[in-house]
Amino acid sequence: MARLFHRLDCPCCDPVVASRREVIRAGLRGLAALTAMTIPARAQAIAAGTPRSLRIHRVQTGASFAGVYWRDGRYDRDALRQLDVVFGDPSMNETTPMDPRLFDVLFTVANELDADESYEVISGYRAPETNAARARQSRRVSRVSLHMSGMAADVRLPGQQSMGIARKAADMQIGGVGLYRRDGFVHLDCGPARRW
Template sequence: MRPRLPPCPCCTGGGETILPRRGLLGAALGLACTAAAGARAQVPDTAPRRLTIQRLQTGEVFDGPYWRDGRYDREALRQLDWVLRDPSMEEATPMDPRLFDVLATVARQMDASEGYQVISGYRAPETNAARARESRRVSRASLHMSGMAADVRLPGRDSLGLARLAAELQVGGVGLYRRDGFVHLDCGPARRWQ
């Protein structure tokens, strides 16, 4: 029997320290730098990197390369930012491109033929605060607010299998929400919870 990991303080309500908004975002981005090397090591730098995602709330789809010729494609990143926006506020933010590397790495390792369904991408602070009031499982310091996280599922794939593979790759945070049928993936430090 494997030991149960404690809940992630970044994405659950338990035990986190509340920082001022600027301090929180700076701290989250600073911590995320430690995962950058791991995410980059999983994706070859010469081959184009592709993603297929559908935002469930809006039906919008991104399907194509977001990295080519050795760099991120700015127009593709802008499109991804919009698809992953907070639909309740119609507010987008620049998503951390390393999140797309995490998603692409996991999909490639799963040999996924279908794209991700995105339940939650960027969350405006107001949206996140409202969700945190409704559920203790939502962190007041969520990486969703800094464009570093997405809650996803892969059609035809078991969420437990997806979470296990992502955790083995250690390219960022992995949260399994089995009852809700999705997995939280982020480009922050490697950690896992359920």
Template sequence: MSRSATHLPRLDCPCCVDAARPPAFRRREVIRASLAAIACTAVVRPALAQSGPPRVLRIQRADAPENSFEGTYWENGRYLRPALEQLDWVLRDLPTAEVTPMDPRLFDVLHAVAQQMDSSETYQVISGYRAPERNAALAKRLARASTVSLHMSGMAADVRLPDRDSYGMARQAAEMQMGGVGLYRHDGFVHLDCGQPRRW
């Protein structure tokens, strides 16, 4: 697997845009978001059983398909560390080549959604982890952009399944109540995260 930096797709996730709050509230927003990220592990929501068949993922970067993973990441009641490390690399921030440990629950969300959609296609990842400095640059470039995002915590990914409609995928994921779901139908992708269940 090549570890050379490549250009990130131009589709930055609009879920980090907050039109309702003026810039004066952004500091308060950062504090609230930080507390929410800490508390999200306590949110009661449906979860995958800790037993069962192996969990498999097939993912690749939309604009850098050589950055891909296909295989088992969970088996016999535990996550497989080598697989998680590979997934962390695939979902890294491409422009900065910065890697962060992704929250394994995000992979459970992706796995469960693909199963419910009865899809064996490879996820195309538009955006995974986003480095803080790049998120800050995005916030400066877009007047309404939020200064916080679950992408920065390794808890979110913007994805599409080539054989499934983005609307149907977002609807199915929202019904599962495993995390946040954002539909960006015009751009053809869905934001999925393992934070508190919500939809937009």
């Protein structure tokens, strides 16, 4: 015989469960409000629409970029193409369209550190062949690295300790952060917030 469900047989309709859900929703709304208050002012400026600029120097090639890459609510295509070249894989002489969110991560971190120096880029885009060769040389190189997707960079900021850069970026939770203290650089990416 088929059983007829009463409203209270459904856990979603149970007043106790419904009450808990409201408490959880209220808590999440409060957490979102608290998070918005704790995001550093300069990180909030990204959402506010202020122009974003970077100073980049590629260690291996000497290529550089200094300028605005985002203004008036949009990315500057010419600036992005220039950045693609600077972040390209020098060992394969290959470029890829970099994810512009990576530039936003770099911009935000530099601003939070009040850094005026150019980022020194040790590694930007990596062709799959380059990444595979590095992964064979070191266990620290991921075989599925975001470098191959144009979403990551290994960088230094002259005048800033790598530990300080990593700590600031990790506190902001705007992407992945890897500290390579012995090598003197920090991995920053625009993937999910995580650290190593």
